[in-house]
Amino acid sequence: MAVSGDPVASGFVASLAQTGGNITGLTIISPELSGKRLELLKEVIPGLSRVGVLRAPKAHGPAWKEVGPAGRTLGLKLQPLDAENPDDLIRAFEAAKKGRVEALLTLPYALFNRDYRTMIVELAAKNRLPAMYGVRSFWRLAGSRAMGRTKRTATGASHMSWTKS
DSSP states (O other): OOOEEEEETTTOOOOSOOOOOOOOOEEEEOOHHHHHHHHHHHHTTTOOOOOEEOOOOOHHHHHHHHHHHHHHHTEEEEEEEEEHHHHHHHHHHHHHHHHHHHEEEEEOOOOHHHTSHHHHHHHHHTTTTEEESSSHHHHHHGGGGEEEEEETTTTEEEEEEEEOO
């Protein structure tokens, strides 16, 4: 296990207390940060009302449970955008467009972070969606196509980018 948002939900281990074997790796369990990232989106995008939440359904139980109440508190309508592979990502962004999503929150997930980040950044730019990513590598990819703002938190950094108009 290299890095996992939730190694139990991802199926790497039986539980954090009893892994079921030998495993070495890093977990970035921080579901409360997803609510803070959503709050930051609301703060920097005037009039924001609809946010697409890109997630892997099998891996995002804790983070999704934090985002839902945060969205309700902020008066935001959240649209889950489920994806596990590139075809799902294309469908997710089509659903975001159809649902008139105004911004994107990407929940941290190993496949998103490692394998699909370029595709996600490109689809967000193509669809002109301001996007909040859970890890710095997304923000770096946006590069010259995006402007960015960084807000440090006690446990890490949130990154946001949006396409210049």
